[in-house]
Amino acid sequence: MNTESPIGIFDSGIGGLTVVKAIQAALPHERIIYFGDTARVPYGPKSEITIRKYAADDTAILMRYQPKMIIVACNTVSALALNIVEKSCSNIPVIGVLKSGAKLAVQITNNNRIGVIGTQATVCSNAYAYAINQLNPDIEVISQACPLFVPLAEEGFINHPVTKLVAEHYLTEIRTQGIDTLVLGCTHYPILRQVIEETLGSGISIIDSAEAVALRTRELLSESGLLNPSHKVSVPNLLVSDLPQKFSMLYQLFMGSALPNVDLVEV
Amino acid sequence: MNTESPIGIFDSGIGGLTVVKAIQAALPHERIIYFGDTARVPYGPKSEITIRKYAADDTAILMRYQPKMIIVACNTVSALALNIVEKSCSNIPVIGVLKSGAKLAVQITNNNRIGVIGTQATVCSNAYAYAINQLNPDIEVISQACPLFVPLAEEGFINHPVTKLVAEHYLTEIRTQGIDTLVLGCTHYPILRQVIEETLGSGISIIDSAEAVALRTRELLSESGLLNPSHKVSVPNLLVSDLPQKFSMLYQLFMGSALPNVDLVEV
Secondary structure (H helix, E strand, C coil), rough: CCCCEEEEEEEEECCCCHHHHHHCCCCCCCCCCEECCCCCCCCCCCCHHHHHHHHHHHHHHHHCHHHHHHEECCHHHHHHCHHHHHHHHCCCCCCHHHHHHHHHHHHHHCCCCCEEEEEHHHHCCHHHHHHHHCCCCCCEEEEECCHHHHHHHCCCCCCCHHHHHHHHHHHHHHHCCCCCCCEECCHHHHHHHHHHHHHHCCCCCEEHHHHHHHHHHHHHHHHHCCCCCCCCCCCCCCCCCCCCCHHHHHHHHCCCCCCCCEEEECC | CCCCCCCEEEEEEEECCHHHHHHHHHHCCCCCCEEEEECCCCCCCCCCHHHHHHHHHHHHHHHHCCCCCEEEEECHHHCCCCHHHHHHHHCEEEEEEEHHHHHHHHHCCCCCCCEEEEEEHHHHHHHHHHHHHHHHHCCEEEEEEEECCCHHHHHHCCCCHHHHHHHHHHCCCCCCHCCCCEEEEECCCCCHHHHHHHHHHHEEEEHHHHHHHHHHHHHHHHCCCCCCCCCCCCCEEECCCCCCCHHHHHHHHCCCCCCCCCCCCCC
């Protein structure tokens, strides 16, 4: 492991590409190895025990590439199984989207009322509220699970009236709770950011955990002298456990560019 | 294996319980062993190679219970991997929901125009059209993938305006194609039957594959002298690969009764 080693990033599926995109923008000279567990996606509606098993598998796959750090791009894993990831890669740093998003939200809120939206598993774990209150116990956290946002994003219902109606259904109550900051606690949600913002109305800052984790990664690599000295722009190395027909369309949706080479790995 | 051996039924998740319910109604004295692969659900958006691997795993789990037959309650597996199931259990009969649904649709249509709705994988496989045209090559089959119906059913959006709007989105075109019969080619769809019927309007017969497979199962057991002679009403034995928090709510939704004992198995 050295400065030229890759940054390992994993997610339950393709949603974590929002993190890849943010890392590329912040750190264009870093090599990235990304694993998406597309054969077992989604993790959000599954149990803690299953999510912890999958997190260990995903970490083991990335460790084959001797990364200099691991980013858990999956909020569900960040919420329920970050210690499993840390245990599976002993000596290298691990960053989860959750703590990075929580930290940025705490910096941004003025009225100490933060909303968090995520999958059923993330919201039920209460992990965002815990992470936020570790930083500032006076902050009130209001959470809302939005389970249909992932399939809507994956089906490309981006500006569709159905998505608007689903957003109304999920966000009507949280909108009345006086929050000034909302964390998008799932890597798919930035795809639906526009409809979420329109539904919330003005005056609420949106925290995209992907951007928050990219800031934290730059900080950490810089502090520990692990920034890649190269001046070449690197293309991410993409691994998935399944390659369904619509994968290429989804990649385009998340990354805004055509699909690069992708390798299949067995889980 | 004898007349008192159980009927093995599997599905990618809990959707196949609509088949369990139909079998219980048609054959109340049969023992049922059901496996739902809730740790890897859904299969519908995944690739053929992954679906075939999962189908072999699911069959192996049921074979531990020495069933007298296997019912593939998953339309996606029926479409893409029925021969894998047959190979994995050599000497016992296998029935898939797909062929049973296709057969009933062929019997019911008057104008030889049949619609089929299902997951992306089922529709892309063209397996319903193939099975229908094997029985009658003059029938025209019009297919439509409805990928959001599964998450909507699982989230309990049964009579919600969102589901109505999604149904309009998917069914508007197929409604204008002059079909007189529509096959619900996914075990979740009977849960949304009412909104599907309302959206289609009158004059289109709906084929529920769960009911079709129950009729075919009674026929097959009777022909081969394998009907259970018991007069006791049997409670199904339920196995799942994961037990998420909302499992009990989903069971209630599909079966209309409280959750019985459930065993966890590893995949």
